[in-house]
Amino acid sequence: MKEATADTIHQRIALRVRQLRAESGLSLDALAARCGVSRSMISLVERGESSPTAVVLEKLATGLGVVLASLFDAPQVPASPVARAADQPPWRDPASGYLRRNVSPAGFDSPIQIVDVEFPAGARVAYDTGMREPLPHQQVWLLAGEIEVTWGDQTHHLQAGDCLAMTLDRPVSFHNPSQMPARYAVVITGARPPRS
Numbered sequence: 001m002k003e004a005t006a007d008t009i010h011q012r013i014a015l016r017v018r019q020l021r022a023e024s025g026l027s028l029d030a031l032a033a034r035c036g037v038s039r040s041m042i043s044l045v046e047r048g049e050s051s052p053t054a055v056v057l058e059k060l061a062t063g064l065g066v067v068l069a070s071l072f073d074a075p076q077v078p079a080s081p082v083a084r085a086a087d088q089p090p091w092r093d094p095a096s097g098y099l100r101r102n103v104s105p106a107g108f109d110s111p112i113q114i115v116d117v118e119f120p121a122g123a124r125v126a127y128d129t130g131m132r133e134p135l136p137h138q139q140v141w142l143l144a145g146e147i148e149v150t151w152g153d154q155t156h157h158l159q160a161g162d163c164l165a166m167t168l169d170r171p172v173s174f175h176n177p178s179q180m181p182a183r184y185a186v187v188i189t190g191a192r193p194p195r196s
Contacts, residue, residue: 009072009091013057014048016071020064021046035063053095054125062130067138067168067188069113073106081108096125098174115186119147119176126150126173136168136190145182148175158184 021031021042032039037059044050045060052060054068061068072091083105090101099118104110140149141163149156152170166172168188176182 009089010048018046035059051094054093058127072102079107096123113188119182124175134190139187140164142184
């Protein structure tokens with residue numbers, strides 16, 4: 001998977017967070033209070049001057065009432081049912097090292113989002129997922145390797161070919177307990193904001 005420059009993806013995230021915050025009518029202080037991320041960190045993210053972790057981005061997404069994948073959509077993209085590979089820049093989480101890319105067309109009005117994830121050996125990431133309306137549903141389809149997904153108080157060990165369905169209404173964590181990288185697809189429905 002070819003990686004885009006960090007500046008490109010950070011600018012995309014910056015524009016998207018700013019856009020979603022403006023559409024929600026939230027000040028920096030209001031978003032900070034809602035999501036538990038400091039005002040200064042949000043400001044750095046919105047200026048593209050930070051390399052936020054997946055955990056920070058998930059908190060921002062929860063505060064904005066969207067799913068994490070929505071923060072990687074290209075702002076103001078003309079509607080098209082096709083997402084070209086060149087328009088799907090990958091993003092690497094600086095904390096866990098996992099690599100993700102949105103593969104769904106960003107400008108197309110669809111309640112479904114698909115994300116491709118490469119998860120390094122031994123990697124771990126945990127999200128304090130909060131309630132959103134409508135309630136997002138997510139399925140994780142493991143394509144290669146193995147992962148453990150803890151959803152609330154339930155832990156599921158997935159092998160290649162397994163698929164786990166869950167709602168994003170409780171904390172969820174991902175862990176690759178093996179010595180080999182894992183790859184999985186995430187399919188999300190129910191929380192994509194309308195395009196303006």
